[in-house]
Amino acid sequence: MLVIKGLNAAYDNIRVLKDVSIKVPKGKVVSIIGANGAGKSTLLKAISGLMQIKKGSILYKEKDIVGMTANRIVGLGISQVPEGRQIFAHLSVLDNIHLGAYLYFKRNNRLEITERVHRIYEIFPILETRSKQIAGTLSGGEQQMLAIARALMARPELLLLDEPSMGIAPLVVREIFNVIEMLNESGTTVLLVEQNARAALKVADYSYVLESGEIVMEGLAGELLDNPKVKEVYLGG
Amino acid sequence: MNFIGEDNILEVNRVNMAFGGLMALSHLSFKVKRGMIKAVIGPNGAGKTTLFNIITGSFPPTEGSIIFKGMPVEHLKAHKIAHRGISRTFQTVELFDNMTVLENVMLGCHTRIRTSFLASGLRLPMARKKEAQIREKAMKILKFIGLAEKFKDPADSLPLGEQKILEIGRALAGDPDLICLDEPAAGLNETETYVASSLIRAINAKGITVLLVEHDMKVIMNISDEIVVLNYGQKIAEGSPDQIQNNARVIEAYLGSG
Amino acid sequence: MLRIGKLPIAVFALFIVAFPWIAHKVPPIENYTDIMIFVGIYCLITLGLSLLMGYAGQISIGHAAFYGIGAYTSAILTANYGLDPWLCMFFGIILSAVVAVLVGAPSLKLRGHYLAMATLAFGIIVYIVFNEETAWTGGPDGMTGIPGLSLLGFAFDSVDRYYYLVWIFVFAAFIFTANLIQSDTGRALRAIHASEPAAGAMGVDISGYKLLVFVYSAVLASLAGSLYAHYLNFINPSTFDLFFSIKLLIMIALGGMYNLWGAIIGAGLITFLSYEWLHYFEEFEVIVYGAILLVVTIFLPKGLAGTPEIVEGWFRK
């Protein structure tokens, strides 16, 4: 579904990604693990269009999306849940959810939107009880759920998740990973970037290890879990 | 000042904190013994960072008191509290990104060595002597935290792991009696986390009391002597790591079973 | 960025000392010594402003007010009461400092746009007072009969003499400010600029330092105002209007506010532009200022003093 070849990206002349190539097959969960500063978030930003690319190609359903603006890429069916729960803090929870379907509103599918909001509330019941609340006053875990809910409103075929467990209580992390599994079962392809390597490898089918902007290892997630080097560096021995 | 016989360096007494109609902390009380590492854990939104902000003087509590070294400090502004001997780091790194690594730590010395406006402007001998002192002290701290070689680099050019270490170094420079660390391991990988925990132990070995907020349970269980668990602004448990790990309320509210 | 080298200061000092002599030798720039007096006067203000805005990160669009308070205190006390000019200059400084504390203490709690608007409003109010208190200030017509300066029987009555007097003040202010920047105080100011919560947690008295640097910049502006009044022997309110505050902003934006040399370069260029080179533009003058300001903001965010950095960046590529 998504094929990235020889991707290079840089911030102010400092290369962050060096010839990165990955594949995300339809219907699978692919995870990218690696240390902080390895370039994981940059890779996601490159896909979603928030980050300019120096060289390389990103093919989504065989179409090159390099150079497209973020707001157009969403329209193609790629939604990103950004790092650090970037919800619209001053707007209400329901407004946040509605804005997730911004492109549908433009096409005037009111009925479908109501239906989707309903479905979101089934997945995250806590959001329904908070729907009138200003989003900035939610707890960290609730904000992360809201960020995922907002991304789901766009009916993505490919969901990009950037560090969904960062700064979240272990109990809530489990809940969020359950949702990821459930979404995948209902047909959404997922590309997950995680610091929490153990959780990421458990939920993924296939995994890449990113170090200093380069892919240094890849394989089936189960195999990587048993790989001694991965164990030592990312799973704490 | 010496408080011989002062067992508790910090006492949090029935602290309430309301934001608008929302109670971020309610009737929170606990004590921190001199020389220990105490951890505060709890889900996001439990009020941990609010607690830190109150202790370090970002804002006063709605009700209740904070006793530090036997004196109430809850009404003091942040810089006054720093002078009394409480230092801190931030959840999202708050380094001075317009300064070098060394200058960041040099600023940390501000509570202990300072020159007046006039003395610095006229560059009096006294000011020069103090500046040299500050520099020497800052270099010593950089050696202690292992960043001496990067002293000239701009602070924001360091990788996150080192930025977090540098922030701890900056907090150390003011010779605090109590250091509050807000999620020192957040965003770090296993190796970096290991470095950070060793540093926290080393700081504690120097006799500095540590109060920390953290999510990484491995870090918490490894290094802390005592743990306080918060949930929705209330204390639901307090005790040694073993006691906490087996506490039914904590498992239900925070850790989850299995 | 921070080290102010001794060599550049020495070279610059030499240039300043030699300038009147050179100007006498070269007829086309003979009147430039006179203009350089104004450059010096504006430098005093921009030095304080670059400390306030560039280093401490606090915006002011009202410094024309302090410049005016200095000038009017000198003018009123000398012309109407016959006080000694140096004493008046001192009173002006005291008055400016007091006003700066009264206005600064509540204003500096504000951030960004709010602070900008508060200082702007303050500047306009003071300007209105200069215009309206006719009994004291002569209203829009201004005041004449302000005496010149002399010290121990030595009168600063020629252009060259006044030039050296002004530039001695500028050098003193420059060195004082440069020392400040390279000290604990300078670090505290930059810390406030970068992160107030962290600065506070490290023991920096945020409101205290902000006020200190605001008062310092007000004092320098007031001194500049007194020097201006005693040089021209005449003042009127239009010198101290909103546009002058904006012009000061243009000076430090053009020169670069993150570097003390920027304050000097900016003051120099803008003064020469407005006193000498812009005559050709006549009515277009304002547009030229606007264009300069816009171009600098977009293409030279660190001002002319920041160009070496940019050039260095090209070479590294």
Add this chain to the structure above:
Amino acid sequence: MPKLLSAVYTILVINAIKLSAAFCGELCLINSMEKITVTGQIFQYLITGLTVGSIYAMVAVGFNIIYNVTEIINFAQGEFVMLGGLIMVFFYAVVKLPLIVAFPATVILVTLVGILLDRLAIRPIRHPSVLTLIIATIAASILIKGAAMLIWGKDPYDLPAFSGRDAITVFGAVIQPQYFWVIGFLIIVVIALSIFFDRTIIGKAMSACADNPDAASLVGINVQQMILLSFALSAAIGAVAGITITPISLMEYDRGAMLAVKGFGAAILGGLGSFPGAVVGGLIMGTIESLGAGLISSGYKDAFALIVLLVVLFFKPSGIMGSIEISRIKRF
């Protein structure tokens, strides 16, 4: 030193006398002219204040639109009003278009200026900080003012009132029909904007841009387009304000800065970002100014509004209708 003290003392006394004299003078004058009663006079000041206040309110609304989308305070906001008046003069008096055609033509032209402001002064800034944005909008305002001076010169211009100048007299106060136009346009603008921002998805999308531009583009919002739209909208409202006020108070090239400062005062007074707040703030600002100028001192007319602005900034910067909670999470 005693000399100085006595000087300061004299200043204070003279001012106090002047103030009370001015006040008495005003009252005596009113008494001698039997036709105008004191209440009538005050009523007159109120009406004038409300009209001027409506213009400040519209400027404040313009500030709020751009602020709500970008968190930028556009220091060139007052120039839109000035341009509205002067371009209308051009279309009406020079091109000789009828009012009904000149009005929309003017609004469109000023809107274009707003769009250019965004494209040429705001968007090119690569690493925007509060300071650079303030400087950029100030630069733009100087440029616009300078251009206006070149085109129209320094003279004030007049326009005919929309529905004649036959004044209505109420309680001894004279009310120009144009006042109703000013207040009417204000009401329409505020209602339309409130509906737009609170009820429509585009309005919400615009607020989302201010909140978090990256996240906004991730849900498919074209952030640049929204910013452009905010500049266009606020320029259009400025133009309407300028067109409607010119028949009452004339218009010249250098009115922009003062309008901007007072409009900002109104916006702050009402709580930055709030549209009802802008209206309340503007009306209060205008009334204070008019009463102050009429009853205390006309020379200090501009100072009254600014003193109110400072008092609000110092004591309640969140304004009378703004939310402290929200202002705490704002970036700037």
